Amino acid sequence: MNQKQMQYFVTVYETQNIQAAADQLFVTxxxxxxxxxxxxxxxxxVLFARSSKGVTPTDYAVALLPHARQFLEACTAISGLHTLAAQSHSVVTVYAIDHI
Structure with missing residues (x-):
């Protein structure tokens, strides 16, 4: 499983509709x-029971949801580390002495 799959799962879970999820994700x-x-x-x-009115999460999907959200948060945090590491190279520290 990967980040894309987890994002799609969470979005479908939250919207309980595949078309609405597709619209939010800008995909078909x-x-x-x-x-x-x-x-x-x-x-x-099976994660969702499908019907003409949308989808209903299964018990497995309900149990998976908090783990999927945690996984996505971890992915975001890891991406943030890359940004933080890049910033550490561009930091300039200036010291000033007010007495001589």
């Missing part, structure tokens, strides 16, 4: 469905 409905199906295959569990 088919793209979201494919990623969710691949994730379900990888996990060996």
């Amino acid at each position: 409905r088919q793209g979201v469905s494919k990623v969710i199906r691949l994730l379900e295959t990888e996990l060996g569990q």
